[in-house]
Amino acid sequence: MLKKETEIKSPRAAYGETLVELGANNQNIVVLDADLSCSTQTCKFQKAYPGRFFNSGIAEQDMMCTAAGLANEGKIPFVSTFAMFATARCLDQIRNSICYPNLNVKIVATHGGVTVGEDGASHQALEDISFMRSLPDMTVIVPADYNEVKQVIRYAAQMLGPVYVRLARTNLKTVFDENDYVFNPKKAVKIKEGKDVTIITNGETLWEVISCSDMLKQKGIDAEVLHVPVVKPFFAAGDIIESVKKTGIAVTVENHSIIGGLGSAVCETLCEKLPARVYRIGTPDCFGQSGEQRELMEFFGLADTRLCETISGYLGKK
Secondary structure (H helix, E strand, O other): OEOOOOOEEOHHHHHHHHHHHHHHHOOOEEEEEOOOHHHHOOHHHHHHOHHHEEEOOOOHHHHHHHHHHHHHOOOEEEEEOEHHHHHOOOHHHHHHHHHOOOOOOEEEEEOEOHHHHHHOOOOOEOOHHHHHHOOOOOEEEOOOOHHHHHHHHHHHHHOOOOEEEEOOOOOEEOOEOOOOOOOOOOOOEEEEOOOOEEEEEOOOHHHHHHHHHHHHHHOOOOEEEEEOOEEEOOOOHHHHHHHHHHHOEEEEEEEEEOOOOHHHHHHHHHHHHOOOEEEEEEEOOOOOOOOOHHHHHHHOOOOHHHHHHHHHHHOOOO
16 A cells, blocks of 8 residues: 655646546536646646636636536536635635535645745645535545545545545655555545554645654654545544554644644544544644745644654653
């Protein structure tokens, strides 16, 4: 399942390539973008099927309503822009025009989290998962690498109802083997077996957590690592409970606010089913900052070395 030789590949490229593949087999797939098609990589679909591509310009709210209208006529719209613009700017339209009538619209947003980098707080979506997770009928998925993105987009195309997929701007190290890994929306992916702490993550922080777990091992801490790409519906709850029964402590790691995202979903689950210590690592109650991607990951404590320091501190083994 895990890839033996690590490659660095673009999750956005995986999205664009998979759209082209899906478009060849399904004439109902249409793509909308808000003047960012080169950044979101929907330009690949535009080149292949120009008659089914719609550039809405810098009018994201109109784009969401147009997508709702197309879905109402039997099309399968994939709608893309940066995560900040797709969610915060369009929350009213997504809630009332897409989720309320439960329309088959797929929102695939790129540039999530602090790794948008130098564009700063105005472009760094740290609340998008929280927004989308709170909407009835919305499925929320945060894939971790190029190979998983391709499978998630295929899954989104064949399921009915609104979906929000969050992609990173950064090129990511591949975790999953394209020949062995099968995306299962109803399960957490156990990356590593452990007994001392359960670390739960998704998206681009998965690789940081894997690296961190190797560092923790050197300190005598045996970490179990769970990847939870589907944040809503929270099908992974059972796998998380089973793991925390063994370890007794959970740590969540996400490139998102600690409010309303993966950490909140884990806390809600364990509070109701298995009270346990939970520590949430993500951005605190604040806006992002302008800076180089790696510097921001370090600043917000999301890089592997910082994670190791923090988690070993939780366990009293600094």
